[in-house]
Amino acid sequence: MNAQPSLPSSGLIIAATPLGNVADASERLKAALGAADVIAAEDTRRTRSLATALGVEIRGKVISNFDHNEASRVQSLIDAAAHGVVLVVSDAGMPLVSDPGLAVVNAAHDAGVSVTCLPGPSAVPTALALSGLNVGHFIFDGFAPRKTGPRREWLSSLVGEKRAVCFFESPHRLAETLTVAAEILGSERRAAVCRELSKTYEEVKRGGLGDLAQWAEEGARGEITVVIEGATQAESLDPADLVPKVHVLVDQGYRLKDACKEVAGTYSVPTRELYDAALAARES
Numbered sequence: 001m002n003a004q005p006s007l008p009s010s011g012l013i014i015a016a017t018p019l020g021n022v023a024d025a026s027e028r029l030k031a032a033l034g035a036a037d038v039i040a041a042e043d044t045r046r047t048r049s050l051a052t053a054l055g056v057e058i059r060g061k062v063i064s065n066f067d068h069n070e071a072s073r074v075q076s077l078i079d080a081a082a083h084g085v086v087l088v089v090s091d092a093g094m095p096l097v098s099d100p101g102l103a104v105v106n107a108a109h110d111a112g113v114s115v116t117c118l119p120g121p122s123a124v125p126t127a128l129a130l131s132g133l134n135v136g137h138f139i140f141d142g143f144a145p146r147k148t149g150p151r152r153e154w155l156s157s158l159v160g161e162k163r164a165v166c167f168f169e170s171p172h173r174l175a176e177t178l179t180v181a182a183e184i185l186g187s188e189r190r191a192a193v194c195r196e197l198s199k200t201y202e203e204v205k206r207g208g209l210g211d212l213a214q215w216a217e218e219g220a221r222g223e224i225t226v227v228i229e230g231a232t233q234a235e236s237l238d239p240a241d242l243v244p245k246v247h248v249l250v251d252q253g254y255r256l257k258d259a260c261k262e263v264a265g266t267y268s269v270p271t272r273e274l275y276d277a278a279l280a281a282r283e284s
Contacts, residue, residue, distance in 0.1 A: 016120030
């Protein structure tokens with residue numbers, strides 16, 4: 001094992017930064033902050049503060065690289081990476097994981113510019129590990145949809161999902177999202193809300209979605225990552241339970257067959273079984 005931080009002489013470096021506790025910074029990150037010719041930072045002030053906290057002197061140029069300007073930065077960063085080291089960092093965690101960085105990394109690969117990554121903190125695996133849930137197989141969905149319709153559609157797609165799902169949510173939308181999740185996925189579906197990971201007030205709240213929704217009504221602060229356990233065989237839906245949802249679509253003008261197809265696709269049940277259940281309900 002090489003105990004000394006090793007960095008390339010040129011190319012693009014993606015680096016994970018601490019979620020909150022600066023002691024989680026790797027030695028390679030410290031070396032990169034001090035040696036990079038250019039640092040593309042989501043927030044230049046936070047990156048400079050991190051360097052100061054780590055006792056690192058930044059010698060290269062620090063430029064902003066965030067959602068609204070990263071497209072315009074790509075070519076200049078690729079040009080710089082062809083002859084020197086360009087370090088890409090976000091405010092906390094790993095770039096590209098619901099953070100800026102995709103545009104320049106994609107362009108670097110296309111241009112044949114060397115790309116490497118300095119592993120480190122990320123809220124996703126940290127929350128998965130802390131949840132204590134069955135997360136051997138999981139999906140990450142970024143931030144939960146903000147609007148009601150897309151949020152319900154997204155949660156409905158998880159009804160039959162056997163893998164755990166991990167996602168980010170803002171504190172002021174958490175209670176509403178958990179309430180809708182309890183309605184659609186079941187109040188007993190196990191989940192964990194992880195907040196302020198690695199920070200002073202780190203907290204992991206576990207329980208059924210119904211209980212967590214009630215808890216969240218009291219208010220939650222900070223950076224939040226949610227993990228919902230996947231559906232079990234016991235939670236498989238009976239098509240008859242979905243007939244009321246078919247009736248809603250029929251009342252909106254859908255043909256019965258089309259309504260059954262729409263609902264069956266959303267909840268991962270056989271269309272034919274749902275159609276038969278709808279006909280049986282109509283006859284009764």
